[in-house]
Amino acid sequence: MDELINQAADDLAGARHVVALTGAGISVESGIAPFRGKGGLWEKYDPMEVAHIDAFMRDPGRVWSLLVKDMKVTLDTASPNDGHKGLAKLEEMGILSTVITQNIDGLHQAAGNTDVIEFHGSFARQRCMDCNQKYDTREVDISEIPPRCRCGGILRPDAVFFGEMIPQDAMWRSQQAASDCDLMLVVGTSAVVQPAALMPVYAKQSGAKIIEINPEKTPLTLDISDYLIMGQAGEVMNRIIMQMENK
Ligand code: APR
Secondary structure, three states, X not given: OHHHHHHHHHHHHHOOOEXXXXXXXXXXXXXXXXXXXXXXXXXXXXXHHHOEHHHHHHOHHHHHHHHHHHHHHHHHHOOOXXXXXXXXXXXXXXXXXXXXXXXXXXXXXXXXOOOEEEOOEEEEEEEEOOOOOEEEHHHOOOOOOOOEOOOOOEEEEEEOOEOOOOOHHHHHHHHHHHHHOOEEEEEOOOOOOOOHHHHHHHHHHOOOEEEEEXXXXXXXXXXXXXXXXXXXXXXHHHXXXXXXXXX
């Protein structure tokens, strides 16, 4: 792994415009379960039952009780780990410009990244399904499920459920960022959910180098990634930053 850490430090230092694409894996070390793989949420729940818009519309209370309530409890107190902090440090060093994240946990912003594209929306806000009023999630009272707006409407996460469109602005800006970068860091995503997983493909088509950080191989590893650094995001990011600072 040492050689690849070295290589990544050199590639980052020499890049003109770096963009990161992140997924649930980068938040695992913050105590947030991923979706797929060992300990993943989809081992426990059928995503079509708890994360599809049709399931939510059919019975919002059920989806709140099964998944959203627990998610609120976890995310209300989660804090960034060394993986998030490493990406924030790369921005501070003037190397990384944009983070495209599939995560809805707000931890990149909490770590200090200033240009974060929330591809799947955000859990930081809940919005009323009737009047569209938005609420800070931490302030939403969940003693009754589903929680309601002052107007009586049901609240839903301001995030993208399966079966919903990617917010147009996020889609557009991500495609731009992917096509403009000369290096993309792909951290902690299984790269199986579209259209997010296409971003490294767009970057590659535009000539960018693709570096993956993940303890497992993904569908990108063989054909799209230049190399995979196999490991946990926090440890790998720490080692890359340390290497860059020592040069
Ligand atoms: N560091 C880095 N990567 C990790 C770590 C870690 N500590 N732990 C696990 N991983 C990797 C796993 O090997 C896996 O490839 O993170 C990835 C997590 O994959 P998913 O759970 O599928 O997460 P993600 O790719 O973000 O999922 C995409 O699917 O259902 C949804 O909408 C949800 O945005 C999500 C989308």
